[in-house]
Amino acid sequence: MHYWLTNVHIETGYTQQNDWVNGTTTQCVALEVTDGQFTQIVAQQAWQLDGTTTVIDGQNQLLLPGLVEKHCHLDKSKLGTPWQPVTPAATLVERFETEIPQLDALKLSITERATNLIKRELAAGATQFRSHIDIEPMTELRYFDAIQALAQREDLAVELVAFPQHGLLRSHASALVEAALQRGAKFIGGVDPYSLDGDYQASLAETFRLATKYHVGIDIHVHDRGVAGTQTIREIIRLTAKHHLQDQVFISHAFGLNDFTPTERAEVFPALAALKIHIVSSVPLSSNTLPPIQELRQAGVPVHLGCDNVYDSWSPYGDGSLQQKLARLGEILGIKDQIELTQLLGLVTDGIVPLDSNGHQQWPQIGNQATFLLTPATCTPEFVTRQTPVTYSAFAGNQLH
Numbered sequence: 133m134h135y136w137l138t139n140v141h142i143e144t145g146y147t148q149q150n151d152w153v154n155g156t157t158t159q160c161v162a163l164e165v166t167d168g169q170f171t172q173i174v175a176q177q178a179w180q181l182d183g184t185t186t187v188i189d190g191q192n193q194l195l196l197p198g199l200v201e202k203h204c205h206l207d208k209s210k211l212g213t214p215w216q217p218v219t220p221a222a223t224l225v226e227r228f229e230t231e232i233p234q235l236d237a238l239k240l241s242i243t244e245r246a247t248n249l250i251k252r253e254l255a256a257g258a259t260q261f262r263s264h265i266d267i268e269p270m271t272e273l274r275y276f277d278a279i280q281a282l283a284q285r286e287d288l289a290v291e292l293v294a295f296p297q298h299g300l301l302r303s304h305a306s307a308l309v310e311a312a313l314q315r316g317a318k319f320i321g322g323v324d325p326y327s328l329d330g331d332y333q334a335s336l337a338e339t340f341r342l343a344t345k346y347h348v349g350i351d352i353h354v355h356d357r358g359v360a361g362t363q364t365i366r367e368i369i370r371l372t373a374k375h376h377l378q379d380q381v382f383i384s385h386a387f388g389l390n391d392f393t394p395t396e397r398a399e400v401f402p403a404l405a406a407l408k409i410h411i412v413s414s415v416p417l418s419s420n421t422l423p424p425i426q427e428l429r430q431a432g433v434p435v436h437l438g439c440d441n442v443y444d445s446w447s448p449y450g451d452g453s454l455q456q457k458l459a460r461l462g463e464i465l466g467i468k469d470q471i472e473l474t475q476l477l478g479l480v481t482d483g484i485v486p487l488d489s490n491g492h493q494q495w496p497q498i499g500n501q502a503t504f505l506l507t508p509a510t511c512t513p514e515f516v517t518r519q520t521p522v523t524y525s526a527f528a529g530n531q532l533h
Contacts, residue, residue, distance in 0.1 A: 133529050138162040139176055140190035143486040143511060144493055146470060153470045156487070156511035160192065165502045168528035173498060190506055196515060197484040197495055198259030198503040198525055199454045202412050203384055203438025204249070206263040207275040210443050211248035213238050218448055224328070228297050231445040232270050242278045249442055250288065252452035254533040257505045257522040261288065264295035264321050264351070267312050268303045276312050289527050293351050295321035301329040306338055313346040322352040326360040332367060340371045351382040361388015365400065372407045379408035386411050389423045397427065405432035414440035415461045426465060437461065437479045454480045455519040462516060473513035486512060502529040
């Protein structure tokens with residue numbers, strides 16, 4: 133693979149009016165892409181066409197790092213099927229037990245529905261995916277096998293999570309989860325080990341045992357509140373340290389982080405940061421469920437966003453746009469500043485931002501993976517707040533959208 137990406141703008145610094153940062157400076161450049169990496173970056177006026185190289189004209193658009201979908205469910209979406217409202221369910225258990233027959237009755241296959249969601253996300257700038265795939269006795273591995281085959285056929289960067297939706301212990305899913313790990317799942321998941329499995333210590337012990345045995349990451353969904361949530365989070369911290377899984381453990385939702393007292397937060401949040409335990413949020417609007425994202429970031433905890441539900445048996449909402457999630461979060465948090473809006477982008481790019489808080493250029497650099505998008509925005513804050521369209525995207529140099 134070898135080509136030049138020309139006529140694109142990269143961010144080079146901030147502009148100021150007195151003490152107010154009022155904008156971002158850019159430079160028009162050409163970037164050489166070789167075997168999936170940026171290998172040269174030159175000013176556009178200095179670049180010369182040699183007549184033998186493939187050229188992609190960026191048409192004076194802004195170059196930004198590709199977005200990373202950290203939490204989706206490719207096996208659950210109903211996209212492409214006729215409208216259905218969410219059916220009533222009195223309990224969580226009733227919801228997930230009725231979900232499977234509903235999905236299996238749809239006229240579109242799981243592969244077709246997942247493809248529809250992938251296309252929707254690619255159009256909104258996603259270049260990489262992490263998808264939780266339900267694994268339990270009702271479906272065994274057929275959902276996992278279907279999504280894995282789709283990802284391999286389409287050559288997409290997809291991390292699959294072996295996800296015991298019905299409870300690792302409650303549904304006796306350990307052997308099935310282990311089989312998925314043997315087939316190539318990169319993460320083991322879990323759901324509310326305190327309230328769903330009824331024994332959070334035993335459930336988490338088995339989860340960490342399997343993660344350690346197969347050298348995979350962990351992504352636990354913790355919706356539990358109060359003592360159930362805080363004790364689960366403390367146990368995850370303890371086991372992460374015990375098993376030396378720094379930077380490999382993720383807690384999705386993590387509503388219980390709100391339930392630590394200020395004194396406890398001064399202990400727990402630095403512990404999360406020291407072990408690089410990641411927090412993933414889908415930016416819920418329900419009262420007091422959004423994790424304290426700004427406190428976590430200030431403590432050095434890595435934070436990510438994901439779309440989660442996109443028209444499925446759990447929610448009729450969701451458009452598959454990480455841009456929408458990011459703009460929603462910025463509005464909820466009241467972020468309006470040019471610098472802070474630039475840094476906000478890192479929540480959907482695995483922390484990669486063009487400029488740091490001091491205006492120093494961070495990306496792109498020679499040697500970086502050529503995973504990027506093009507958009508007709510003038511700067512990152514405009515892309516974040518105005519949700520400007522994504523006209524082109526690539527992963528490791530290969531075009532996605």
